[in-house]
Amino acid sequence: MILTHTRFGNIEFTAEDIITFEGGLIGFGDSTEFLMVPSKPGSPFSWLQSAQDPSLAFLTTDPAAFFEDYDPEISDHDAAQLGLTSGADFGIFVTSAIPVGEPRKATANLAAPILINLDTKRGKQVVLDNEAYTMRHPIFSEQSAPVQKLAA
Numbered sequence: 001m002i003l004t005h006t007r008f009g010n011i012e013f014t015a016e017d018i019i020t021f022e023g024g025l026i027g028f029g030d031s032t033e034f035l036m037v038p039s040k041p042g043s044p045f046s047w048l049q050s051a052q053d054p055s056l057a058f059l060t061t062d063p064a065a066f067f068e069d070y071d072p073e074i075s076d077h078d079a080a081q082l083g084l085t086s087g088a089d090f091g092i093f094v095t096s097a098i099p100v101g102e103p104r105k106a107t108a109n110l111a112a113p114i115l116i117n118l119d120t121k122r123g124k125q126v127v128l129d130n131e132a133y134t135m136r137h138p139i140f141s142e143q144s145a146p147v148q149k150l151a152a
Contacts, residue, residue, distance in 0.1 A: 019035070019036065022122070033051040046093075060096060110128075112127050112135065
């Protein structure tokens with residue numbers, strides 16, 4: 001299959017590449033099928049691209065790349081919905097924003113991580129009940145010591 005996107009051009013993918021979000025992402029319930037599209041080579045960022053709406057894509061990153069102590073508590077209910085049993089291969093991603101021309105002001109939404117069961121390709125965005133995690137947490141600050149450098 002091919003998805004044509006103005007930013008990424010033609011994206012070739014198979015049905016096995018699709019990550020299904022049963023209820024969509026928060027605020028975007030109509031899009032339930034997404035693809036993970038790598039950003040620039042060597043970048044810790046990737047795009048979560050809707051397979052249904054070529055104009056909908058979210059910049060994401062693995063929070064471990066920037067926040068060594070990020071340890072969101074996932075409810076048993078959310079883990080069960082995704083089939084996250086011991087031994088399941090899963091990823092945690094957070095949406096990110098990088099202001100044009102100001103990469104040092106990049107932020108990450110640590111309050112609503114995206115969980116993906118990498119074995120079943122099922123995902124869910126959850127809202128954490130932890131005031132320490134904010135929706136616009138600075139990636140580069142005294143509280144976050146980047147493990148990787150932001151690719152220019």
